[in-house]
Structures are given as structure tokens and as C-alpha cells.
Amino acid sequence: GNSVTQMEGPVTLSEEAFLTINCTYTATGYPSLFWYVQYPGEGLQLLLKATKADDKGSNKGFEATYRKETTSFHLEKGSVQVSDSAVYFCALSGPYEGAQKLVFGQGTRLTINP
């Protein structure tokens, strides 16, 4: 079945540092790929997504590119802020196991120090 593996945390960085959170997946066909963010005390929010190979999702300075050849969807941000401290989840859906069913990675806790 489909699965997602993301880098283990926690990750601690200083403000303005460069961020990469690795995510790789296993799936049949071409799934849709997502990054969700969970701020303390809140529900998961969709951060960005990509639905086909070579698509780049971007939002709030974060980017991730759908790489079919390496089955990866790494999350990057050039200069992180304290407000980016949260838990980040990589996820996929479809195409054969139900278009709406999400499979999540284990989450990476990110802490940004001022």
C-alpha cells in the first residue's frame, strides 16, 4: 500500500536559517502530494500541494517539488521565522486507494529560536 516517510525530528534552527524537511513516498501510479502544518493547539492546515510530476507547490515562503524520479516531495524555506515553529506532516492521496484518503508521514516538529 501507499506510504510516506519523512525525516525524524525534532528540528531546531535559528531564525533566518534555511529549512529542508525530507519526504519520500511509496505509491502506485501518480498520487497527489501534500504538506500540512499543525500549530500548537490548532488543527492541521494545508500548507501546499502538488498533483503531478514536476509541479511545485508554494505558500508562505515554503516550496516543495513533486519529483517522480526520486519519489520525493521535500519541503524547503529560505529563511525561517519564529512563527514557523510547528509540526509539519507530509501526506499523499490516491490515485488508486480512494482519491480522498490521506496517508501521512510521522510528522516533524520544527522549533525556530530567535
Added chain:
Amino acid sequence: GAVVSQHPSWVICKSGTSVKIECRSLDFQATTMFWYRQFPKQSLMLMATSNEGSKATYEQGVEKDKFLINHASLTLSTLTVTSAHPEDSSFYICSASEVSYEQYFGPGTRLTVT
């Protein structure tokens, strides 16, 4: 927009009792709702998918007689943990989607069974 609430946010119950968790879509009609379970420092695992007015579809390994799901209206789904035991202690998260297929997540409910 697209707000999902859960109630209660934290519940403690005694072993052998039942507890009900509510999930509401506040500003949209949710044709489909999902229930997830999250163990500490682990990923979200889908428990079941429910469509309004239909029986829920449970994932493999989830006991449908223990985790009763009711999706009685387009804005409300409930999860009842029957005869709860300490091993049922976990963080339960719901999500809701309308025709766009994007899932909107609630903040979660922490269940502690003593």
C-alpha cells in the same frame, strides 16, 4: 472559512464507560468526514470515512463495534468509543470535506481512559 470544530477538546473517562466526540463543520456542508487517531510522536492513522446518511467505512483493523461513527447531518459527525479501555487513550482528529475534496481538520480531542 472552512472551520471544523471538535468537542470536547479533552476528556477523561473510566475504563468500561463510553465517550462521544463531536465533529462539526461550522461554515460549510461536509459531504464526507474522516476520523483519525494519532499516537504520541506518531503519524495520523485513518480510522474510518463517513458520508452523510450512510454507514461509515472502516479501515482494516479498526473495530467498528467499538468505534461507532454517525454522520447524521452535513455538519455533524460523532465518534463514540464504547467500553473504553486504557489502550484506547489517544488523540482523535476529525476532518471534513465538501465537493472540492480538500480536507479541513479539527483541532483534535485527547481521550484519557483511567
